[in-house]
Amino acid sequence: MQLSLSTWQEVESYLGRSTGIIIPIGSTEQHGPNGLIGTDAICPTRIAAGIEEQTDVLIAPTINYGMAQHHMAFPGTVTLKPSTLISLVSDVITSLQQHGFTRFYFINGHGGNIPPVTTAFCEIYHATGKNNDHAPRCRLANWWRNDAIAELAAELYGEAEGHHATVSEVALSYFAHPEAVKDVAMSPEIAPNGEIYDAADYRRKFPDGRIGSNPALATIADGERFYRLSVEALTADYENFISGAYDEMAG
Ligand code: NI
Numbered sequence: 001m002q003l004s005l006s007t008w009q010e011v012e013s014y015l016g017r018s019t020g021i022i023i024p025i026g027s028t029e030q031h032g033p034n035g036l037i038g039t040d041a042i043c044p045t046r047i048a049a050g051i052e053e054q055t056d057v058l059i060a061p062t063i064n065y066g067m068a069q070h071h072m073a074f075p076g077t078v079t080l081k082p083s084t085l086i087s088l089v090s091d092v093i094t095s096l097q098q099h100g101f102t103r104f105y106f107i108n109g110h111g112g113n114i115p116p117v118t119t120a121f122c123e124i125y126h127a128t129g130k131n132n133d134h135a136p137r138c139r140l141a142n143w144w145r146n147d148a149i150a151e152l153a154a155e156l157y158g159e160a161e162g163h164h165a166t167v168s169e170v171a172l173s174y175f176a177h178p179e180a181v182k183d184v185a186m187s188p189e190i191a192p193n194g195e196i197y198d199a200a201d202y203r204r205k206f207p208d209g210r211i212g213s214n215p216a217l218a219t220i221a222d223g224e225r226f227y228r229l230s231v232e233a234l235t236a237d238y239e240n241f242i243s244g245a246y247d248e249m250a251g
Contacts, residue, residue, distance in 0.1 A: 001052065003060045011099070014058050020103040020242035021058045021096060024048045025089075025117065027066030027110035030074035031173075032165030032191070032210035034182040034218070037076045039165075039173045040066065040109035046176040047143055048107055050231035051238060060096070063088065066113040070196055073203035082116045089120035094127075097136055103242050104138045107234060109169070114142065139241050144168060146233045149226060156222060160190050162213020164206075168226050170215040175223025190214045 001014060003021075026041025036042065041064045048059045068079040080088065093104050106117060121138040128135055143149065144166065153161040153168040161167050174181045191210035196202045203209075240246060 001056070001058050003058055006058070011058070014056075015100045017056065018058070018242065019101050020105060020238070021060055021101050022048050022051065022105045022107060022238065023060040023092065024062040024107045025066065025109070025113055026062060026064055027068045027112065028064055029066075029068035029071040029077040029079070029110070030165075030209045031170065032213070032215055033186065033208050034184040034215055035165040035170045035209075036173050036177065036180055036182075038064070039169050042109075042173045042176050043169055044107040044109040044143060046172065046227060047230045047234060050227060051235045054231065054235045055239060057238065060092070063092070066110045067116050068110070068112055070112065070199055070202050071209075072199040074209055082119075085113065085116040086120045086123065089117050090123045093120070093124050093136065093138065100134075102134050102136055104136065105238050105241055106138070106140045108140055108142045109144075111142070114140065137241070137247070139237075139246075141234055141237055143230045143234065146230065148229045148233055152225060152229060157214070157217055159212070160214040160217060162191060162211055162215075163193065164211035164213065165191075165209060165215050166213050167215050167217045167222075170218035171220070171223035172226045172230075173223070174218055174220045175227050178220050181220065184216065186210075186214055186216045189216070 024044035031039045041062050045062045052059050065078055065080050067082050067085050068077050071077040117140055124136055157167045191212055193212040194205055
């Protein structure tokens with residue numbers, strides 16, 4: 001069930017069954033010579049749609065912008081300031097909280113979002129204080145960090161999976177948008193690896209935008225495998241999250 005395609009009456013009725021909601025979050029940023037600018041938003045959006053087919057869940061509109069300052073030396077990238085993203089995520093949660101939602105499951109497609117989004121969760125918990133009635137619960141699922149996904153990427157691509165414009169994310173975005181597949185030769189085949197500071201430093205060290213990857217290996221068929229694995233893993237994780245399994249005391 002998509003929030004943007006529902007009526008308020010349908011949302012009210014959903015709240016009688018569940019107080020959980022999935023919020024995909026991505027970024028609008030360069031992804032190398034053959035990766036789509038929307039990759040980080042496209043992947044979690046597609047995975048969320050797959051989870052919706054498996055279980056009764058409400059999916060909020062994707063947050064398409066993220067914290068992408070380090071990609072700003074490449075045209076097309078848009079970034080939010082970290083403080084803006086913290087405020088945006090906090091405002092989305094507190095709005096939904098006022099309607100009775102208590103469990104907020106973010107499916108994230110971009111590593112740069114992790115510090116601001118988890119900081120927003122801290123803001124929410126801070127505002128809740130010690131009042132535990134209907135205390136909110138927030139969870140950030142970074143789809144590419146799932147063990148099954150990382151194992152499949154290692155098995156298929158080894159070192160060429162890389163760290164930015166990875167083969168797995170480009171493949172998953174191609175599965176979601178086969179009409180946008182690009183055929184581009186990579187030079188060198190596998191991009192260099194290394195640390196980055198700011199946007200200028202990034203472009204100087206990684207001139208085509210990739211870090212450590214060879215996304216020319218990405219195929220729609222592989223993308224479907226990553227998609228299916230992600231949907232399976234994150235559906236189970238979401239169900240554990242809303243059932244309260246993660247609220248139990250450690251045994
Ligand atoms: Ni990405």
